[in-house]
Amino acid sequence: MTAAxxxxxxxxxxxxxxxxxxxxxxxxxxxxxxxxxxxxxxxxLIRRHKRRVFGTASRFARNDHQIEDIAQEAFIRAFKNLxxxxxxxxxxxxxxxxxxxxxxxxxxxxxxxxxTARLDAVEFDLRDLSSERDLSARRAREVLAWAMKRLRPEExxxxxxxxxxxxxxxxxxSLTGWSESNVKVRAFRARQALKQILCDHAER
Amino acid sequence: MPNADEMLDRLFRAAxxxxxxxxxxxxxxxxxxxxxxxxxxxxxxxxWAWKLAPFFAxxxxxxxxxxxxxxxxxxxxxxxxxxxxxxxxxxxxxxYLTGGR
Numbered sequence: 001m002t003a004a005x006x007x008x009x010x011x012x013x014x015x016x017x018x019x020x021x022x023x024x025x026x027x028x029x030x031x032x033x034x035x036x037x038x039x040x041x042x043x044x045l046i047r048r049h050k051r052r053v054f055g056t057a058s059r060f061a062r063n064d065h066q067i068e069d070i071a072q073e074a075f076i077r078a079f080k081n082l083x084x085x086x087x088x089x090x091x092x093x094x095x096x097x098x099x100x101x102x103x104x105x106x107x108x109x110x111x112x113x114x115x116t117a118r119l120d121a122v123e124f125d126l127r128d129l130s131s132e133r134d135l136s137a138r139r140a141r142e143v144l145a146w147a148m149k150r151l152r153p154e155e156x157x158x159x160x161x162x163x164x165x166x167x168x169x170x171x172x173x174s175l176t177g178w179s180e181s182n183v184k185v186r187a188f189r190a191r192q193a194l195k196q197i198l199c200d201h202a203e204r
Numbered sequence: 205m206p207n208a209d210e211m212l213d214r215l216f217r218a219a220x221x222x223x224x225x226x227x228x229x230x231x232x233x234x235x236x237x238x239x240x241x242x243x244x245x246x247x248x249x250x251x252w253a254w255k256l257a258p259f260f261a262x263x264x265x266x267x268x269x270x271x272x273x274x275x276x277x278x279x280x281x282x283x284x285x286x287x288x289x290x291x292x293x294x295x296x297x298x299x300y301l302t303g304g305r
Binding site for chain 2: 064
């Protein structure tokens with residue numbers, strides 16, 4: 001409420017007295033205020049949505065530094081492209097697309113480093129995976145990270161969204177801009193590629 | 205060796221159970237983003253200034269050359285005028301002495 005009151009004087013068409021008694025401004029109102037030059041309005045938008053953006057970024061990044069980079073990049077892109085936000089969908093959906101785009105670019109940048117990274121940095125025995133109770137979430141993530149490093153960025157993206165986050169195909173299509181059939185095909189191929197990587201490692 | 209599909213499903217399921225990270229980054233995050241936006245804006249001006257530097261350097265050189273040639277031309281005209289006026293004065297003196305006028 002403090003943030004809402006702080007920004008209320010610059011919100012178009014609303015008096016301070018009216019705002020102090022009204023509900024907090026909607027995302028769309030804050031977007032309009034940001035476009036009118038109110039930095040505090042954008043700061044409030046960040047405060048509202050940062051947790052969700054961090055959550056998405058953490059699915060793709062390996063450490064806090066990378067998560068922070070992705071999240072900052074997402075909000076900076078959102079700020080610079082705010083005039084392209086059409087009010088036909090909620091702001092958080094638009095921001096989710098911007099975040100996924102930032103994550104995808106992160107994966108593409110990381111691909112160069114991954115090519116030179118030591119592939120045996122995370123050694124594991126696939127027999128360990130036969131018992132789910134012994135498989136901690138952290139260990140699973142390490143194994144998945146090791147295997148997914150060897151996939152292409154678009155394969156990593158589609159697997160993360162479809163398999164780990166369990167988002168519906170339609171939503172993945174909306175987030176990535178790929179058609180629904182394209183998402184299905186990419187997800188299937190990515191899964192096959194991931195299986196192959198794990199099996200190849202097991203045979204060595 | 206477990207079936208590959210089952211193994212993959214187990215991996216995904218276990219990875220799903222991990223809580224999303226980034227909670228420790230939330231403190232003052234909006235302040236950091238706004239500071240970076242301001243930095244980007246000032247860095248943008250700085251970048252533009254650097255991009256325009258060769259243009260302004262060329263402009264300065266051109267202005268210098270023009271100024272030099274203009275001053276040389278002015279010197280030549282001044283010399284001509286003074287020469288002409290000196291010649292004219294001499295001619296008037298000769299004319300006076302010879303009783304021409």
